[in-house]
Amino acid sequence: MRNILSINPIGEKVFQALEKFLEHDSFLLEIDANERSLTHRVAIYLQELFPELDVDCEYNRDNHDPKELLIPGGDPDTYDTDAQTVYPDIIIHKRKTNKNLLVLEFKKTSSRVSDKKDFMKLREYQRQLGYKHALFIEFGVGYGNEGISRVEWISP
Template sequence: MQTELNKVIAALRDFYAQEAFLFEKDVGERAITHRFAVHLEKQFSGWSVDCNYDRLGERTLHLPHGTIISTDDHLGKSIYPDVAVHQREIPNNLLTVEIRKASNHTPLEHDQHKLRALTDVHVWFPYWIGLLLVLDGHHVTMSEVYVSGLVDEALSRWFATRLQETGLGIRA
């Protein structure tokens, strides 16, 4: 898993080096997510990298309606991942990333619930790794790594340390 997370760090390094404009102009999270996905795609050759992907192989991704996490879009509770690193046809789900701007003051719970659900081994074809990234114009201000439906504390600490070592994380 550290190999994949190091690829995320490389993508973040490129993203911050080339996309400062997005934060200067205070664009929305979807634009930031898309541009991050462009950089992430360069790190994961042989994998598809998609934003808001709503399929599991040939099937549409459906989870219970009316819950905190669902595919009930008109309630604004979509489970679709911000960024998915996967193989579409099989399906083989490697990594899902939820991205938030540091200026977004809504509670983190929705993104955290999504990552727990998307990495839950009881869901068909769960993602192997889930990652929550909170970004400001220069750093990752907060991150969490999810494995098997839970925050993996050891991997989260390792990832935060790697971000700090590369100048992308805020020192605690």
């Protein structure tokens, strides 16, 4: 994991946050806790490493408007006819600006949902919303499997 994350200074900070998460919160992986519980803890550690920016979980605003993506082949709900309101797992950005540094999507190995849409969303966060970096991280869950099982940088 360190090799792929150490590609740049941002990845190195993500690595440090994940190490801290594993050191202090691996029990959450062991018991297969809700993904939101896991990402919340990671976000706390990221905020310590990016004090000049805002680290938010499932933040859906672009200034005052909802953050939306046009997802090819997406299924918008009845109130969202032109795009899909998006709730990225974690973003590192500066609120009320266009400074969008990093978007992270997480998945657990226990998930039965394909990660295909996660990768598509990450590419669209970069293309449509200007995120400089996008990262997919998979948590290994369950007793004896707890850890980070996969990390992938996403190219726009």
